[in-house]
Amino acid sequence: MACPDCFRGGKAVGDPTGETTTLYGLSTYVASPPSTSTSQSTIILFTDAFGLKLVNNKLIADAYAVATGFRVLVPDIIPGGPMSPDVMPIMDKVMEPVSTFDILGQAARVFHTLRALSYFGPFFWRAFPSSPACTTPCLDYARNVKADLPPGAKLGAAGFCWGGYQSLNVCAEPAVAGGTERLIDAQFTAHPSGLKLPDDLVKAVTTFKTPVAVAQAENDFATKTKLVEDSEALIRQKVGPGNGEDGYYYEVKIYKGVAHGFAVRAKPGDAKEADGADEAKAQAIEWFKRFL
Structure with a gap:
């Protein structure tokens, strides 16, 4: 599932406009739509591995809320x-080119690799995306949100990297255990991780005819294109x-010339990734506006 790009990328610049509260027992970032919006539909955003510690995820939620007119919830659920995010510059060091004969450079790479392992080793031990933990x-949270929506309101799910597995997984689940009504009314994911393909994608689309959109990085080593x-x-x-x-x-x-993580953590100075992130954001917004 994991690749170096799962833990690399850039930190976005900006100030989140939402607020953090507790919903269904979890700290949740709430991005509210403009006051002129009359929609009561909601999007749940399942984040990448960095969760609410990375401001990028909050800023994406804000952008979705403003552009769609829907409330966006980002639960602290990992x-x-x-x-x-401290691991990101460490991974950059690990991935720096080093000559085979550069003994000090190779030693530094080993040092930085061990530092990186101290971060993501424990993470995957406790939070591998397909584990019941x-x-x-994630399923319980989505069902609670769905149950509290007013009549006629719809529920969307967005997911990135770690959260991409979650957003696709809930598409194959009913709104109530054992029921026949779908839980998710529209789904968008960018560079999801941990999938068993083709099964997970097929189930997301076919089980309840949930509208599913995918933004796939051409150079994704976590989920092969x-x-x-x-x-x-x-x-x-x-x-x-x-x-x-x-x-x-x-x-x-398929987003050409970009790597895993581009839609959330576009690398600084990489115009192709920045453009891809903007295009993926627009893809998600249009998909949710169409189906929610």
Whole structure:
């Protein structure tokens, strides 16, 4: 599941405009829509491994709320807490090119690798995305939000990296255990991690005909693009082109020349990743506006 880009990237510049409160027993960042919005639909944003410790996730929630007119909830839901952003510059050191014959450089790389392992080793021990320790609280949270929505309001799910597994997983779950009503009314994920493909993507689309959008990084080493493309082809064989035929909606966009994490943590100075992040944000906003 993991790749170096899971723990690298840039910190966004900006001041979040939402507020943090407690919802369903979890600290939750709430990005509210403009006062002119009349919609009561809600989006749950399941973050990357850095959670609410990384301001990028809050700023994305703010952008979604303003552009869609929907409330956006970002729960602090990663078991044991999110990864510290302090690991990002350490991973940059690990990934710096070093000559084979540069003894001091190789020694420094080993040192920084061990430092990085001290961060993400414990993280994956407690918070591997497909483990029940992660999936159960995410499902419970989504069901609680859905149950409290007023009549006619809809629920969307967005997920990045670690959270991409969660947002797709809840698409295959009913609103109530044992029920037949879908839990999620529209889903967007960018560079999801930990997926079992094609099964997880097929289930997300077909179980309850949930509209599913995917932003896939071309150079993603956590979830191989070929597997995503093959999964999309299988879905097309099963249910059609995803344009509403028989009630199925899905889209997969491949973002050329970018790596895992681009939609949340575009690397400083990388214009292609910055543009890709903007395009992925627009993809998500249009998808949610269409279906929520």
